[in-house]
Amino acid sequence: MENGAKRVEEEEEEQVVNPWEVSSKNKIDYDKLIDQFGCQRLDQSFVDRVFRLTGRSPHIFLRRNVFFAHNRDLNEILDAYERGDKFYLYTGRGPSSEALHLGHLIPFMFTKYLQEAFKVPLVIQLTDDEKCMWKNLTVEESKRLARENAKDIIACGFDVSRTFIFSDFDYVGGAFYENMVRVAKCVTYNKAVGIFGFTGEDHIGKISFPPVQAVPSFPSSFPHLFSGNDKLRCLIPCAIDQDPYFRMTRDVAPRLGYKKPALIESSFFPALQGVSGKMNAGDPNSAIYVTDSPKEIKNKVNKYAFSGGQDSVENHRKYGANLEVDIPFKYLSFFLEYDEELEHIRKEYGSGRMLTGEVKKRLIDVLTVLVERHRAARAAVTDEMVDAFMAVRPLPNMFN
Amino acid sequence: MENGAKRVEEEEEEQVVNPWEVSSKNKIDYDKLIDQFGCQRLDQSFVDRVFRLTGRSPHIFLRRNVFFAHNRDLNEILDAYERGDKFYLYTGRGPSSEALHLGHLIPFMFTKYLQEAFKVPLVIQLTDDEKCMWKNLTVEESKRLARENAKDIIACGFDVSRTFIFSDFDYVGGAFYENMVRVAKCVTYNKAVGIFGFTGEDHIGKISFPPVQAVPSFPSSFPHLFSGNDKLRCLIPCAIDQDPYFRMTRDVAPRLGYKKPALIESSFFPALQGVSGKMNAGDPNSAIYVTDSPKEIKNKVNKYAFSGGQDSVENHRKYGANLEVDIPFKYLSFFLEYDEELEHIRKEYGSGRMLTGEVKKRLIDVLTVLVERHRAARAAVTDEMVDAFMAVRPLPNMFN
Numbered sequence: 020m021e022n023g024a025k026r027v028e029e030e031e032e033e034q035v036v037n038p039w040e041v042s043s044k045n046k047i048d049y050d051k052l053i054d055q056f057g058c059q060r061l062d063q064s065f066v067d068r069v070f071r072l073t074g075r076s077p078h079i080f081l082r083r084n085v086f087f088a089h090n091r092d093l094n095e096i097l098d099a100y101e102r103g104d105k106f107y108l109y110t111g112r113g114p115s116s117e118a119l120h121l122g123h124l125i126p127f128m129f130t131k132y133l134q135e136a137f138k139v140p141l142v143i144q145l146t147d148d149e150k151c152m153w154k155n156l157t158v159e160e161s162k163r164l165a166r167e168n169a170k171d172i173i174a175c176g177f178d179v180s181r182t183f184i185f186s187d188f189d190y191v192g193g194a195f196y197e198n199m200v201r202v203a204k205c206v207t208y209n210k211a212v213g214i215f216g217f218t219g220e221d222h223i224g225k226i227s228f229p230p231v232q233a234v235p236s237f238p239s240s241f242p243h244l245f246s247g248n249d250k251l252r253c254l255i256p257c258a259i260d261q262d263p264y265f266r267m268t269r270d271v272a273p274r275l276g277y278k279k280p281a282l283i284e285s286s287f288f289p290a291l292q293g294v295s296g297k298m299n300a301g302d303p304n305s306a307i308y309v310t311d312s313p314k315e316i317k318n319k320v321n322k323y324a325f326s327g328g329q330d331s332v333e334n335h336r337k338y339g340a341n342l343e344v345d346i347p348f349k350y351l352s353f354f355l356e357y358d359e360e361l362e363h364i365r366k367e368y369g370s371g372r373m374l375t376g377e378v379k380k381r382l383i384d385v386l387t388v389l390v391e392r393h394r395a396a397r398a399a400v401t402d403e404m405v406d407a408f409m410a411v412r413p414l415p416n417m418f419n
Numbered sequence: 420m421e422n423g424a425k426r427v428e429e430e431e432e433e434q435v436v437n438p439w440e441v442s443s444k445n446k447i448d449y450d451k452l453i454d455q456f457g458c459q460r461l462d463q464s465f466v467d468r469v470f471r472l473t474g475r476s477p478h479i480f481l482r483r484n485v486f487f488a489h490n491r492d493l494n495e496i497l498d499a500y501e502r503g504d505k506f507y508l509y510t511g512r513g514p515s516s517e518a519l520h521l522g523h524l525i526p527f528m529f530t531k532y533l534q535e536a537f538k539v540p541l542v543i544q545l546t547d548d549e550k551c552m553w554k555n556l557t558v559e560e561s562k563r564l565a566r567e568n569a570k571d572i573i574a575c576g577f578d579v580s581r582t583f584i585f586s587d588f589d590y591v592g593g594a595f596y597e598n599m600v601r602v603a604k605c606v607t608y609n610k611a612v613g614i615f616g617f618t619g620e621d622h623i624g625k626i627s628f629p630p631v632q633a634v635p636s637f638p639s640s641f642p643h644l645f646s647g648n649d650k651l652r653c654l655i656p657c658a659i660d661q662d663p664y665f666r667m668t669r670d671v672a673p674r675l676g677y678k679k680p681a682l683i684e685s686s687f688f689p690a691l692q693g694v695s696g697k698m699n700a701g702d703p704n705s706a707i708y709v710t711d712s713p714k715e716i717k718n719k720v721n722k723y724a725f726s727g728g729q730d731s732v733e734n735h736r737k738y739g740a741n742l743e744v745d746i747p748f749k750y751l752s753f754f755l756e757y758d759e760e761l762e763h764i765r766k767e768y769g770s771g772r773m774l775t776g777e778v779k780k781r782l783i784d785v786l787t788v789l790v791e792r793h794r795a796a797r798a799a800v801t802d803e804m805v806d807a808f809m810a811v812r813p814l815p816n817m818f819n
Contacts, residue, residue: 158597192592197558203624224603227627
């Protein structure tokens with residue numbers, strides 16, 4: 020546990036969810052997380068409202084509860100949107116590895132949908148400084164990975180006229196740094212220990228970092244984008260393990276005269292081996308990477324995807340698959356576009372009429388198409404496009 | 420003690436010397452500081468060497484031991500200088516107040532001499548971020564004070580073709596920020612507590628700050644000045660209370676492949692009221708400010724300058740003045756240009772032939788000239804000149 024991060028221990032169960040570690044002996048208990056982090060579950064009325072406001076079918080990640088938690092301010096943002104006030108989106112990535120896996124794509128796929136549906140500007144932070152400090156990476160390697168990852172992010176289809184991608188090593192300074200100092204002044208070391216679980220053996224770079232991830236929540240950190248728009252609200256789509264950063268941010272915002280950012284948070288995309296925790300970047304067989312070939316995808320799914328099916332066909336026909344732990348079904352529920360087909364598989368596989376092999380075959384098809392589409396899109400991303408997304412510039416088409 | 424800063428307690432004596440507090444029940448014990456900070460006293464052979472190397476009379480702050488301590492690397496820098504290798508100077512100021520007092524001018528007067536004598540470039544850091552975090556100042560007020568203070572610094576006579584002045588709020592970013600991260604990675608929280616005495620109730624802005632003051636010691640923090648000159652040595656003239664920052668810097672430098680900066684450190688300029696500690700910015704009567712009128716100078720010296728003279732003229736004639744505690748004589752030893760005249764006063768006043776009133780009169784003359792000269796020089800500093808010194812630019816005349 021590199022960070023001495025705070026653990027939640029209760030009875031025999033133990034789960035750790037923080038920006039640097041997600042693990043659990045059993046399934047992640049999201050109800051407990053929601054309680055611990057002080058957020059709320061998204062309900063059907065919210066999904067209906069998004070449909071009404073945007074005039075388009077809500078993303079499957081909304082319909083299927085992948086993005087499942089939020090806080091009060093999200094409704095305020097939608098209230099304001101309904102009255103004609105726009106907002107901006109903020110998401111990010113810590114560029115710790117060259118190749119992204121499917122779990123990494125989820126916030127970006129969802130953010131792209133939000134950007135299109137609400138027609139709002141978006142800032143994407145690449146925390147190369149964080150990864151340089153947490154992983155044993157040089158500044159140069161972190162910056163290189165940030166740029167490589169930017170290509171995968173751009174390949175998700177963002178609109179360059181509404182999107183500013185920046186790396187911390189490139190962008191920290193000026194108004195952004197001023198806000199870092201303002202935030203840092205509001206957080207004692209003891210408070211940071213309470214939120215992030217730092218210990219005395221952690222280096223002061225780690226302790227300095229939370230304000231860096233906090234300040235993109237404030238429009239004044241981006242004078243070239245939001246000058247004169249200091250009251251613009253910020254909506255952050257992210258995985259729920261990032262919540263500590265934004266609890267701190269939301270706590271500090273009013274003391275600086277800033278609006279609190281709203282969050283919409285996803286559950287974790289599980290490892291092929293099972294549903295406890297999110298994927299482990301250290302084990303290539305725990306995840307499908309966007310660089311995997313069709314053959315690798317087929318092999319990984321067939322060999323490693325944990326099945327909730329029974330140990331014999333006879334038992335399977337009798338008891339059906341345990342969908343709560345079945346990875347092929349979980350993965351389909353993230354990526355299979357058609358609700359009816361997913362419902363069909365749920366019924367047939369859950370009752371035992373469909374076998375694991377059939378479900379895995381369908382998943383292999385779905386993932387192969389997804390990965391091949393991403394690979395083609397990424398191959399088309401030029402260095403000039405990266406420069407264009409990362410240029411410090413006004414966004415000409417922000418709110419149209 | 421706002422910082423929980425580390426105190427050195429021994430027997431009945433107590434002295435506190437750190438970047439945020441200098442105080443002592445008795446006279447500051449510099450031998451103890453030198454021991455504690457691991458530096459060495461400058462000796463006459465060093466002063467002679469500077470004379471030989473520069474071909475000009477060493478500054479009175481050297482001759483009179485105002486700058487009294489250094490470390491091994493200073494000799495290395497002079498060895499290299501003798502072989503034809505230049506170095507650069509780095510000093511700075513925390514802009515916490517509008518008006519500077521005489522104590523604030525000392526490092527700048529000395530640095531100006533070093534710049535002229537060695538013909539080397541100079542970077543001057545205005546730590547507006549530090550003052551924003553330590554004092555109850557807004558970002559905007561800290562930036563304003565930095566610019567005001569820059570005018571006083573420029574008025575000391577620096578050569579714009581060899582001098583880069585920057586404020587942290589303006590300049591942090593890019594290569595400078597990269598070095599901040601590199602330094603922060605090398606310093607654990609426990610280590611920072613050992614050096615700076617932080618407590619859990621200190622905000623994380625304070626804990627983040629030491630790397631900001633460390634990295635101007637590394638030429639790669641200034642690519643517009645020293646690109647391709649990564650091995651250039653750095654010499655830091657400063658008051659000895661800044662030593663903790665540079666002990667940390669010197670500790671970290673080799674781990675980053677950087678040269679250690681060398682230090683040349685001054686004792687403190689005493690308050691009018693006496694020799695324990697340096698001046699208290701909170702009490703306007705404890706110091707002569709560069710904004711004081713001749714009348715104010717006369718009044719302050721006559722009314723507040725602690726005298727080592729005896730309580731009656733009779734006793735004074737008999738025992739002489741105690742020069743160890745006499746503030747008028749101390750001040751003259753900082754600012755009276757002529758060695759012979761100072762020697763004369765030392766003898767005559769110390770033996771009781773000269774009275775406190777006469778010494779104070781001479782001091783008033785000296786300070787009035789000094790302050791009036793500074794006031795005139797500062798009045799001539801335009802906003803355009805400040806912009807010129809603070810422009811991020813190559814220095815055309817760095818090593819000539």
